[in-house]
Amino acid sequence: MRIVVAPDSFKECLSAQQVASAIARGWRNAAPEDEIVEIPLADGGEGTTVALTEALGGQLHTVAVTGPLGERIEARFGLANNNETAVIEVAEASGLHCVPAGARDALRATSRGTGDLILAALKHRPKTLIMGLGGSATTDGGAGILQALGARLLDNQGEQIGPGGAGLARLAKADLEPAIRRLNGIQLIVACDVTNPLLGPEGAAAVFGPQKGANEDDVRQLDANLAHFSRLVKAQGLDIASFPGSGAAGGIGGTVKGILGARLQPGIELVMEAVKLEQHIRNADLVITAEGAIDAQSAFGKTPAGVSRLAQACGVPVIGLCGKLGAELAPLHSVGLTAAFSITPAPITLTEAYGRAEANLEKSSEQLARLSHSLSRR
Known part of the structure; x- marks a missing residue:
């Protein structure tokens, strides 16, 4: 057989x-x-970087990034096709497995490390960046990624907001252009294994928040903060909430498509095709x-x-x-x-x-x- x-x-x-x-x-x-x-x-979550990089005959690289709770951790990204294709995943830098079960903090966990990982990959000037969602510890709507890429997410005093979904409550102004320019000319393909919206009873906070350490009050606060973020960027003509998958990885799905121009694709289909x-x-x-x-x-x-x-x-x-x-x-x-x-x-x-x-x-x-x-x- x-x-x-x-x-x-x-x-x-x-x-x-x-x-x-x-x-x-x-x-x-x-x-x-x-x-x-x-x-x-892999379906876009943990293991996507290794599976895709090996399938494409590429090499893995390890860099130091910001962990979900602000600590320094090591994370990997892949390069293939003579560095024309870069592969990263949220789980490597901002994953739930990076935080001990007793220390999980859905309000404070940041996706900044994933932004650090993107910056490390961009140094090699890839033409295509494949990004896997899933397995995240965060519910910050990708705010940490945007900050790492240079966006200025400011409070009423003109200071950068704090980390995590809790920090979004203080957001008063968002200068997103620096982050958007970072990815100019790069095809961003995002492997996404869920179709949940950003907000509401089927949204990022309600469905995935509890496994990231959120209680009922935390879920309500996170959902309200994500809604606030959505309204603020909508005033700039950007939509991070209305499409399937916008709630993936604590709202990162909404930001990478709605702000950074990514194409969302079912992760398992992308990986199966590659292998x-x-x-x-x-x-x-x-x-x-x-x-x-x-x-x-x-x-x-x-x-x-x-x-x-x-x-x-x-x-x-x-x-x-x-x-x-x-x-x-x-x-x-x-x-x-x-x-x-x-x-x-x-x-x-x-x-x-x-x-x-x-x-x-x-x-x-x-x-x-x-x-x-x-x-x-x-």
């Missing part, structure tokens, strides 16, 4: 490459004669995809859905593996997922699940291989 292993990362647990390797090892334990092709994926996944799937007998959680929401722009659609078009069955399996999978089945299974063998704590994830992936894959070969011999 020829097996294509095309997983996403298990966020805050395993990289996509680690997930793919564990699945491949497990399958080989039961069927060493099978051909296994490992193709780590030429369709060519591999057409010659496969089975595809295995994986993500930390597989549920009804996975059908909307996530890796399992993208892989399933592509496999369905090629007439190849797809198995999904995950740590957490949702109750409603009909939306995923409708786009081509054959079946999905949790790798967790018994009720355990989240900490235990993270610690055993690699071993559980390997065991589950081995059992799938045994079942598949048993059925093929009938």
Whole structure:
């Protein structure tokens, strides 16, 4: 059999490459004669830089940037095609995984480090900048990015506003031209895995704020501050709130498209095209995809859905593996997922699940291989 292993990362647990390797090892334990092709994926979130840079035959570079809470951290960007293509992701510089669970602060977390990363990439004069959204710790509407790129976001005293979504409350004037000029002549393509709007009950603060440390009062404040930011830039003829994906990465989606002129594209489609996944799937007998959680929401722009659609078009069955399996999978089945299974063998704590994830992936894959070969011999 020829097996294509095309997983996403298990966020805050395993990289996509680690997930793919564990699945491949497990399958080989039961069927060493099978051909296994490992193709780590990403949907715009954590791992997009590595997946795309490697797929394009490029190189990774590490620089010091501003972390979500103002600390200095190291983050990577990629360069490919003789430096004509640069690849960055929000998760590298402003990611939720950069902040310990107990220290998460949705009000204060800034996207400035992502702006630092953009500046580092721009020094190499790329013609195209690919930017992955997802996995952010921030809800500042991309204000930190704009500030890093030279925008002047000022309060009533003419001082730069403070960091994070909380800082937007003091915003009185926005001089955005310096940031816009930084990207003149550069094609900005943004890999976006969600369609949430910037504001309201389905917006950046309400839907994603709680996982970034926001309580109910914080969510209300963040939503109001983002609305204030939106109104102020709208007075300059710019729209950061009315389109799908404007709420991605705490509102960064709205800013990169509405102010910086980016083209938003489903992240998984962009990555699958870059790694030429369709060519591999057409010659496969089975595809295995994986993500930390597989549920009804996975059908909307996530890796399992993208892989399933592509496999369905090629007439190849797809198995999904995950740590957490949702109750409603009909939306995923409708786009081509054959079946999905949790790798967790018994009720355990989240900490235990993270610690055993690699071993559980390997065991589950081995059992799938045994079942598949048993059925093929009938």
